[in-house]
Amino acid sequence: MNMTFLLRTTIAILAASGCAFAIPASAQQKKSEPTEQATLLGQFGDWGAYKASPGGKTVCFALSKPTSAVTDPPGRNRDPSYAFVSTRPAEKVKNEVSVIVGYPQKPGVDASATIGTASYVMYTQNDGAWVKNAAEEAQMVDAMRKGSDMVIKSISTHNTKTTDTYSLKGVSQALDKVAAECK
Numbered sequence: 001m002n003m004t005f006l007l008r009t010t011i012a013i014l015a016a017s018g019c020a021f022a023i024p025a026s027a028q029q030k031k032s033e034p035t036e037q038a039t040l041l042g043q044f045g046d047w048g049a050y051k052a053s054p055g056g057k058t059v060c061f062a063l064s065k066p067t068s069a070v071t072d073p074p075g076r077n078r079d080p081s082y083a084f085v086s087t088r089p090a091e092k093v094k095n096e097v098s099v100i101v102g103y104p105q106k107p108g109v110d111a112s113a114t115i116g117t118a119s120y121v122m123y124t125q126n127d128g129a130w131v132k133n134a135a136e137e138a139q140m141v142d143a144m145r146k147g148s149d150m151v152i153k154s155i156s157t158h159n160t161k162t163t164d165t166y167s168l169k170g171v172s173q174a175l176d177k178v179a180a181e182c183k
Contacts, residue, residue, distance in 0.1 A: 041177050045170020049177035060182030061086040062174035066152075066164035076160045078102035079127070083150065083166045085141060085175060087182045095141045095175070098130045101164070104157045105129065111154035113140065115147040115168070122152075129154060145172045 038052035047064045062085045069081060079102040086096045097113075105111065105124035110132060113120040120140050122129035129152070131137045144150060150166045 041181055042174070043170075044173035044177070046167040047170040047174035049174040049181070051178075051181050057088065057090045058182060059086060059088050060178040062171060062178050064166050064171070067149075067167045068163075068165040070163045072161040072163075076103075076156070076158075076162075078156075078162075081164050083152070083164075085144070085171075085178070087178055089182055094179075095137060096130070097137055097140055097144075098128055099152050099164070101127050101129060101152070101154050101156070101162055103127055103160070106155045106157050106159070109155050111152060114151045114153075115140070115143040115149070118143045122154075124154060141175070144168050145175065 038050040041049040041051055041060075043049075046067065047062050049060070049062050051058065051060045053059070064083050066081055066083075071078075080100075081102040082100045084096075084098045084100075086098065087094050088096075099111070099113075099122070101111070101124075104127050107124075109124065111122040111124050111129040113122055113131075118140070120136055121132040123132045131140060145168075147168050150168055152162075152164045152166070154162050156162065
């Protein structure tokens with residue numbers, strides 16, 4: 001399944017469900033209407049746990065918005081950004097970390113995620129980024145559970161440098177709820 005399509009579908013589901021992470025009306029108009037809605041399983045600090053069934057396949061995810069978003073040069077317009085940790089049982093995917101940056105990323109240029117002293121390389125496609133080395137994903141999720149903040153750095157197609165900081169408060173509880181709901 002195309003990762004960007006899945007993330008876009010998830011965001012559209014969230015927009016339609018009126019979730020705690022509201023998407024501005026202008027961004028909603030750009031997205032197609034989903035056929036099914038996500039259900040908020042619980043809000044835990046800065047992270048929400050959700051369950052949806054796009055195309056009849058169950059998807060559970062923890063989601064957060066950045067607590068700080070900085071662009072260089074400053075003031076660049078972009079769609080909302082999000083960090084996800086997704087579980088898709090039908091595809092045997094558990095705790096897949098990804099982000100949506102809010103505008104197209106520079107092709108061939110990796111993004112980075114830093115949690116405490118640990119750093120992870122993320123490959124980019126369109127406006128999304130995923131952990132480049134899938135073998136590091138469990139390690140990253142463990143670091144997220146133990147850390148206080150996650151910093152995502154990337155570069156847009158227009159050479160805008162972006163630094164999004166996500167609070168990790170509540171991520172452990174959100175991930176636990178996702179694991180309980182999506183087996």
